[in-house]
Amino acid sequence: MKEFDYLRAHDVSSALALLDSDPSARFLAGGTNLVDLMKTGVERPARLVDIRRLPLDRIEATEDSGLRIGATVTNSDLAAHPEVRRRYPALSQAVLAGASGQLRNMATVGGNLLQRTRCGYFADVTSPCNKRVPGSGCPAVEGVHHNHAILGATEHCVATNPSDMGVALAAFDAVVSYETTDGPGEIPFSEFYLPVGDTPHLETSLPPGALITGVTLPATPTAANSRYRKVRERASYAFANGSIAAALDVCDGVVSDVRLAFGAVAPRPWRARTAERMLTGAPVEAGAFAAAADAELADARPLPHNAYKVTLMRNFMVAVLTELAEETAR
Structure with a gap:
């Protein structure tokens, strides 16, 4: 070192x-x-x-009944917070699914959002990698890519974002707050991660020298009926092959509100807006869920060894929404 x-x-x-x-x-x-x-x-x-001692370790209610989560709040404290568990259960579940207790005790909210991809070529300094050395190439395209992106990638980079927490934050329209020497600012979560394009080494829209100070969750009643589910290659803690954060509100057998985000399938947490639009006002049934999933995944561009993710995410979305629908009917 x-x-x-x-x-x-x-x-x-x-x-x-x-x-x-x-x-x-x-x-x-x-x-x-x-x-x-x-x-x-x-x-x-x-x-x-070292910013661990900065006064950014609180979870507080906002004036509009949302929650503000400080950047140095640990993952353990976030997952255990009673208001997070009650109002945004998918977020608590995502954090618990993300790592062991020892890691959650150390890892922070701000750091989680800035963690780098777990692509093996990125982590190996003897390999070319456009994310690490711009212009050097992306060997994963022709190499080992069974757990790489099927959405939003380009020939310049097919790595995925590893965050579980970020998937839930994407579903709930979080806003990232930051400070620079020029003053404070905010970025909607939907704009926080940059498209890959031909510059995969540029990962977020944070200004140079910025310090993340917190994340704000707006009041989202639908989020109280939410769930995070994750598929991984072993039962112990591992990065996802595919994950989903979903929230559902039903009125008279029709979807009145739905929030959906996918993980481990794109270079950033993937908000499934096409599926959301199709489902809003649709009947609560497996056929509607499947059609919405197919529409969301229509633009998937899998590589030879990760095409399984298309079927995985389709079936996963149907299963999780069906579980949520059954809960609302009780």
């Missing part, structure tokens, strides 16, 4: 100043992803700015 300076910030302004004085510096909170990447040589910061 390359030698680095370690500095601890005690307020947001000092954290920003420390990063601003060294463009190669990185913020450090839980370090569950960053430190691993430093060990393998993918990340080589000359300075780490």
Whole structure:
């Protein structure tokens, strides 16, 4: 591991100043992803700015009955919070599905949103990778890609976003707050991750030197009847082959509101807006769920070894929505 300076910030302004004085510096909170990447040589910061003690570790109600989650709230505290479990259960379930208790105790909300892909070529500094070395190529296209993207990818990068938490945040229209030396700002979650295009190394729309300070969840009554489900290759903690965050509201046998997002199928958490539009006002039945899933996945462009994800996500969406519909009927 390359030698680095370690500095601890005690307020947001000092954290920003420390990063601003060294463009190669990185913020450090839980370090569950960053430190691993430093060990393998993918990340080589000359300075780490520890932000763990900043006053960003609270979950509070907003004036419009939503929730604001501080950037240094741990995954464990987020999953266990009674208001998260009551009003956004899919978010709590997503966090619990994402990692072991030891990792959840360290990992933070802000860090979770900025974690890097788990593509093996990205993690191997001896391999080319457009995300790590722009212009070097994407060997996954012709190589090992059984767990790579089927939606939103390009020939420049077919890696997936690894976040479970992000899938639920996408479904519930979260907003990311940040601070820079120029002042505060906000980014709707739908705009937080950039399209791959031909610049996969540019992953988020955060301004240079920005510090994520929190995530706001708007009041979403439908989210109280929500679920997060994940398929993985082993029963213990592993990254998803496919996942879904779904919320459903039914009135007189018709879908009155639905929220859907997919994970592990795209370079960012995938909001299934085509399926949502088709289902709103549709009868609550498996046939309608399947037709909406087919429409959402019509633009899928699988590679030779990950075409199974199309069938997986279709069946997964039907199954989860059917479970939610049965719950609303009780």
